[in-house]
């Protein structure tokens with residue numbers, strides 16, 4: 551088979567590496583890929599959002615299956631275009647990708663179908679939004695309707711913060727048209743869990759649960775990032791919670807999408823808050839999470855390619871998807887300064903790791919002198935072990951195998967989860 555993967559971060563590294571190990575795969579192209587992926591795939595210098603060039607490449611290279619991994623090409627309708635050319639894909643249609651690309655669409659969906667989520671109102675004018683934030687309960691969460699590179703959410707504890715967030719989005723338009731409509735919602739308290747799932751629109755199979763660590767600082771402090779580390783499974787996601795999620799969130803969501811005429815096929819990402827009143831949806835994503843994907847995929851014991859193809863062909867009900875009972879930890883190694891300004895092009899040294907650990911490339915470039923940094927999140931150190939405690943300890947130990955000037959990592963990845971396990 552000839553496979554094409556769209557994207558170039560750590561998530562795409564995890565997906566592509568796994569697919570490249572499948573003996574049915576003869577060639578695998580990544581558009582645009584990154585430095586580290588050149589070891590097992592052919593990187594093609596085409597941007598993930600360059601729809602024309604991507605489709606032209608797929609057509610002219612007799613591609614059998616395309617994995618559209620990032621949110622923006624999905625929101626642009628890349629999967630629809632490829633399917634119209636007769637090329638099967640992993641990834642939702644443009645209409646189904648609205649579950650991520652419009653937070654107002656997804657909030658309306660949850661309200662219409664009684665899927666538990668934070669109470670919210672949507673606003674389309676600056677005046678009414680300001681009036682609302684001056685007169686309602688704090689803290690409140692203000693969100694841009696559209697995609698905003700993961701930065702369109704403001705947790706506001708004071709009226710000033712809330713007013714400023716509204717002005718940033720609607721007046722200063724820091725995220726352009728994405729902020730012309732906003733959502734103002736109730737602040738949920740609890741523990742966050744990510745559950746990725748495979749779905750063909752009728753059957754849904756959750757993957758092993760995980761916990762991302764989103765802020766740059768330790769203990770949940772500082773600015774939000776794309777994710778600074780992940781552990782899987784998430785110990786707060788008990789069997790009882792999982793059953794509740796299946797019955798009240800996962801199945802109702804895919805049925806709702808089907809009822810709305812836009813069945814969801816691909817990876818549906820559930821960002822959940824386990825509150826006193828049960829699990830609630832914080833957000834949906836129309837794709838694998840990054841860095842969740844590259845943490846969870848190593849625990850998948852069955853074929854990733856089969857699961858992906860089953861989402862396209864509607865055969866998930868008869869496709870085995872089995873996860874190992876082991877645990878995984880992922881420590882993200884970032885450039886100094888991230889998520890603000892940071893330097894690129896710094897030489898990276900990587901020593902051989904133990905066999906239970908993989909150095910995932912997220913933002914690297916290969917030069918004639920070796921790898922150099924090329925992004926905010928540069929590498930991920932991912933370890934699989936029998937227990938979460940061992941996975942976290944080993945992953946941290948293995949971070950010593952990599953170095954570059956100014957490298958930054960959090961030192962408390964997995965701490966909340968391990969403290970919880972110890973108390974049981």
Ligand code: AMP
Nearest residue numbers: 668691700703735736737738821832833
């Ligand atoms: P999102 O981009 O929707 O995942 O939001 C980013 C982060 O903001 C989430 O991972 C949560 O930590 C936080 N967040 C979003 N919505 C809420 C909410 N209603 N209550 C509390 N925290 C929230």
Ligand code: GLY
Nearest residue numbers: 776777839840841
């Ligand atoms: N790690 C969060 C996301 O991919 O949206």
